[in-house]
Amino acid sequence: MLYSVKPLMRLLLLPLLLMASSLFAQSKKPDATPSKEVEQYLAEFQKIVKKKALYADSIDWAQLRKEVKEKSRGLRTIEEGRHVLDHILHTLRNAGDKHSFLIPKEEVATLTSPSYAGQQAESRYLGDGVGYLKVPEFTSMDASVGQTFSQGIQSQMEALQTKHTLTGWVVDLRQNTGGNMNPMIEGLKPLLGEGIYAYDISPRRAFMKEKPRYNWSGKEQQPRSGAAAPTPQQVAILIDSLTASSGEMVAIALMGRDNARVFGQPSAGYTTANQDFKLSDGAYLLLAAGYRMDRTRKPYLNRITPDVVVEYSPKDTPDKTIEAAQRWLRETK
Structure with missing residues (x-):
């Protein structure tokens, strides 16, 4: 039986044309322009980082803007x-x-909730006139929860x-591992003195390079004039x-205070001073905007190295660091 060539060629070409059409549709890029909402939000985020971030000058901003533009193509929300x-x-x-991070708006509600299931501080008497305080991380941003923690x-x-x-x-x-510093500081107020x-040192803010911090409620305010400082006690700090x-x-x-010494292992090295920025959608950007100096103006740009390095104690053995x-x-004494 003989077949007509033209109908046969049409049968062969049809699948090829359909395949090419499908590939062309898949290769088409989405609308290059994101929604106005997305565009404004990304611009807001980049503006904060460029103006405030400690490491902003180490970024190629022209290249980053190109990458952001490409990655935001077609985004609607x-x-x-x-x-x-x-x-x-x-x-x-x-x-x-290594320290900046974003708290999505979904997590903010948990952090600001008046209910808190985190650890509380622990204490005991070690003998020989020595008191022991275990201060855990504190992650709540609720003022009443913070007050309860510091009062504890x-x-x-x-x-x-x-x-x-x-x-x-x-x-x-x-x-x-950190969290909200202020309730920890407030709780330890008797050991910090007035x-x-x-x-906090902010190199990118020429009008305020050195920002002092005080020990009550984490707020900046002048110490009460003539107020007597508590009797100095030795403090061993474990890290x-x-x-x-x-x-x-x-x-x-x-x-930074007198009669203090650090024992243990080098810390994690997240010593930059983070500044929080509330974004338009309710999320928070915690941005490394500076670094910390102690009261003697000694800077800490990375890990804290103990005065006395002590090896880790195996589980269920005496704690060599406390010893x-x-x-x-x-x-x-």
């Missing part, structure tokens, strides 16, 4: 643009920033001082590789 924000933060990471620390300190004559303290910040406990961010800030606040701190407190 802010939620769809999360990967673009991640890319900007990743670019900051590559420039040297002070109540435990008062209880120990009522029962025992204390000449020194062990403040254990090991595994304190006055400036640290400085490890999980002491990070606000945990490191608390250590720095204590380290080293106790020896120092006994020897320097």
Whole structure:
């Protein structure tokens, strides 16, 4: 049987044409212009980072803008643009920033809730006139929860001082990964004394390069004139590789005072001073905008190295770090 050539060729060409059409449709790029909402949100985010970030000068902004434009093609909602924000933060990471991060609006509600299931501070008497305080991370942003946390620390300190004559303290910040620094600082107020406990240095803000911080409620205010400082007590500060961010800030606040010494392992190295920015969708950007100096104006640009490095103790064995701190407190009474 003979077949006509033309119908046969049409049968062969039809699948090829359909395939080519499909490939062309898939290769078409989405609308190059994102929605106005997305465009404004990304512009807001980039403006904050460029103006405030500690490492902003290490970024190729022309290249980053090109990448943001490409990655935002066709986006219609802010939620769809999360990967673009991640890319900007990743670019900051590559420039040297290891501390900036975003809190999505969904998580903000949890952090500001008046209910808090996190750990509270612990205390006990170690003997030889030494009190022990374990200060854990604190992640709530709710004022009432923060007040309860700080009052808990002070109540435990008062209880120990009522029962025992204390000449020194062990403040254990090991595994304190950070969070909200202010309630920790407020709780430790009796050990910090009055006055400036640290400085935030913001190199990109020429009009305010040095910002002092004070020890009550984390607010900047002048110390009360003529107020007597508490009796100085020795303080042994314990840190490890999980002491990070606000945990490191608390250590720095204590380290600058007299009669203080640090024991343990080098900290995590998140010592940049983060500034929070509320974004238009309710999310928060916590941006590394500066670094911290202690009250003696010693800067901390990376990890905190202990005065006395102590190896980790295996589980269910005596805590060598606490033992080293106790020896120092006994020897320097």
